[in-house]
Amino acid sequence: MPIDPTQVQHIAALARISLTDAETEAFTRQLSDILDQFEILQSLDTTGVSPTAHVAGLDNVLRDDEPADSLPAGDTLRNAPRRRGDFFQVRAVLDE
Amino acid sequence: MSELWQLSVTRASQLLADREIGSIELTESLLQRIADVDGRLSSYITVTGDAARQQAEAADRRIAAGEAGPLTGIPMQIKDLLCTGGMPTTCASRMLAEYVPVYDATAVGRLREQGAVLLGKGNMDEFGMGSSTENSAFFPTRNPWDVEKVPGGSSGGSAAAVAAGMATFALGTDTGGSIRQPASFCGITGLKPTYGRVSRYGLVAYASSLDQVGPLAQDAADCALILQAIAGHDPHDATSLPDLVPDYAEALNGNVTGLRLGVPREYFGEGMDAGVRAAVTSAIDQLAALGAEIHEVSLPTTEYALACYYIIAPSECSANLARYDGVKYGYSHQGDGDMWEAMERTRQQGFGPEVKRRVMLGAFALSSGYYDAYYHKAQQVRTLIREDFTRAFEHVDALVAPVSPVVAFPIGERSDDPVRMYLVDVYTLPVNIAGLPAMSVPCGFSDGLPVGLQLIGPHLAEARLLNIAHAYQQATDWHRQRPAL
Numbered sequence: 025m026p027i028d029p030t031q032v033q034h035i036a037a038l039a040r041i042s043l044t045d046a047e048t049e050a051f052t053r054q055l056s057d058i059l060d061q062f063e064i065l066q067s068l069d070t071t072g073v074s075p076t077a078h079v080a081g082l083d084n085v086l087r088d089d090e091p092a093d094s095l096p097a098g099d100t101l102r103n104a105p106r107r108r109g110d111f112f113q114v115r116a117v118l119d120e
Numbered sequence: 121m122s123e124l125w126q127l128s129v130t131r132a133s134q135l136l137a138d139r140e141i142g143s144i145e146l147t148e149s150l151l152q153r154i155a156d157v158d159g160r161l162s163s164y165i166t167v168t169g170d171a172a173r174q175q176a177e178a179a180d181r182r183i184a185a186g187e188a189g190p191l192t193g194i195p196m197q198i199k200d201l202l203c204t205g206g207m208p209t210t211c212a213s214r215m216l217a218e219y220v221p222v223y224d225a226t227a228v229g230r231l232r233e234q235g236a237v238l239l240g241k242g243n244m245d246e247f248g249m250g251s252s253t254e255n256s257a258f259f260p261t262r263n264p265w266d267v268e269k270v271p272g273g274s275s276g277g278s279a280a281a282v283a284a285g286m287a288t289f290a291l292g293t294d295t296g297g298s299i300r301q302p303a304s305f306c307g308i309t310g311l312k313p314t315y316g317r318v319s320r321y322g323l324v325a326y327a328s329s330l331d332q333v334g335p336l337a338q339d340a341a342d343c344a345l346i347l348q349a350i351a352g353h354d355p356h357d358a359t360s361l362p363d364l365v366p367d368y369a370e371a372l373n374g375n376v377t378g379l380r381l382g383v384p385r386e387y388f389g390e391g392m393d394a395g396v397r398a399a400v401t402s403a404i405d406q407l408a409a410l411g412a413e414i415h416e417v418s419l420p421t422t423e424y425a426l427a428c429y430y431i432i433a434p435s436e437c438s439a440n441l442a443r444y445d446g447v448k449y450g451y452s453h454q455g456d457g458d459m460w461e462a463m464e465r466t467r468q469q470g471f472g473p474e475v476k477r478r479v480m481l482g483a484f485a486l487s488s489g490y491y492d493a494y495y496h497k498a499q500q501v502r503t504l505i506r507e508d509f510t511r512a513f514e515h516v517d518a519l520v521a522p523v524s525p526v527v528a529f530p531i532g533e534r535s536d537d538p539v540r541m542y543l544v545d546v547y548t549l550p551v552n553i554a555g556l557p558a559m560s561v562p563c564g565f566s567d568g569l570p571v572g573l574q575l576i577g578p579h580l581a582e583a584r585l586l587n588i589a590h591a592y593q594q595a596t597d598w599h600r601q602r603p604a605l
Contacts, residue, residue, distance in 0.1 A: 066493075
């Protein structure tokens with residue numbers, strides 16, 4: 025299934041990735057090639073087949089709810105690009 | 121007399137236990153080897169020589185005190201996708217170029233507790249996405265058998281390091297073939313365990329229902345020792361299996377008499393190198409000569425596995441990589457713009473082309489209007505692929521097949537054509553889709569480049585696979601062949 029540059033821009037927006045014009049052009053071609061490979065699935069009858077999300081064969085893995093120490097704030101924030109005190113600093117979320 | 125960097129884990133472990141050598145001499149030999157040849161191969165992103173020397177001294181003290189395990193004092197490389205506390209873990213991505221985890225991955229921690237010596241971190245395709253290690257944001261790794269060829273991927277740095285004697289063993293990860301295919305391309309032995317056999321805690325997530333940690337080493341006996349150390353339940357990973365871990369080394373009796381081996385006819389299709397076909401066929405003949413029964417079997421859904429994988433893996437990838445927002449850790453765009461713009465720029469500049477392709481492919485497959493046709497359909501096909509294997513294992517004990525239809529290809533040959541790159545993994549992807557254990561075992565050469573035999577087993581049959589590989593390696597010396605560098 026071929027997709028067009030407008031669709032690629034839409035997908036990139038969903039994925040929160042900015043694209044240059046050159047990237048949009050290349051990804052339009054490459055993603056169309058990849059989607060072509062997926063066409064084969066439509067020829068396989070899967071009526072009534074249940075989907076598999078996971079293969080570990082485990083359900084409802086539970087543990088006792090016991091309080092325990094978590095990472096100290098200093099460790100949690102060690103890799104933060106911007107911090108203020110013991111907080112991650114982010115840009116304004118709401119318009120002023 | 122062979123050099124210390126040439127020793128297998130098993131042999132080095134014996135020499136250390138017998139006090140014939142010390143871990144410090146062994147570690148120095150490996151570090152010197154890295155200094156001598158890694159300039160040509162680029163298999164390491166980070167080498168931590170001083171820390172390694174300290175660990176080797178500590179290991180020697182443990183050995184002297186009689187408190188050593190089989191991996192105490194053995195030098196290793198860890199793929200840079202596995203967290204190493206206090207030491208950079210880049211995932212070969214610009215996004216994590218400066219990232220220093222505050223904890224070890226469980227598999228890494230278990231090896232450190234055993235006293236294994238960490239030499240450094242292995243190069244790879246960015247976030248594990250690729251089949252050639254050309255997708256590293258830093259540099260490509262070269263194949264030790266021919267430096268104009270790729271080492272495979274995504275654990276290409278790990279495979280090249282073991283093949284070239286720059287690590288006695290390595291830990292890699294395998295989401296669609298990323299341990300087996302580079303092991304095959306570099307002529308070493310690799311094991312992808314059953315999904316859940318080894319904890320994924322501290323493995324930087326790519327596709328969480330497919331990812332698994334495993335060893336790359338010289339032979340099956342080495343892989344058994346390493347798997348023994350890393351396998352088992354971990355409260356930090358809810359998908360790790362509670363099943364008891366057997367004694368893998370004890371299972372290596374070298375006897376395959378009467379074992380039923382299935383040859384899946386769909387794994388010998390068009391597009392396979394003649395040299396690969398010849399080497400794999402001759403390995404199957406050898407296993408028959410050792411007493412195994414060979415049966416042809418069919419896995420009819422195989423031709424749909426590539427499409428199934430390239431919907432499921434990118435879908436999980438797009439969800440997992442949503443965490444790279446430039447706020448909590450990793451690269452962060454520092455220029456003008458509001459929150460969304462900064463996030464979009466962060467991800468544009470931090471991710472390489474293949475990562476962007478997969479994130480977008482996943483976002484597309486999960487998006488409104490396409491979910492049923494792609495993601496849901498792929499999950500249904502996943503069921504059929506699992507059922508193929510279940511049916512086959514009612515008749516045979518293990519499957520034997522090629523790892524890849526091709527041998528190592530020239531650097532640059534496939535990097536602009538994603539579909540051609542994906543086809544390299546057509547025989548390894550179904551195993552991850554079904555969550556099964558599988559190995560890559562050196563079985564010959566084609567045009568001077570190594571060929572790998574793939575062994576695939578039912579759920580938790582690692583011991584059986586290791587024994588089949590061991591029996592084969594007792595009778596052949598393909599796994600002892602080393603590149604001249």
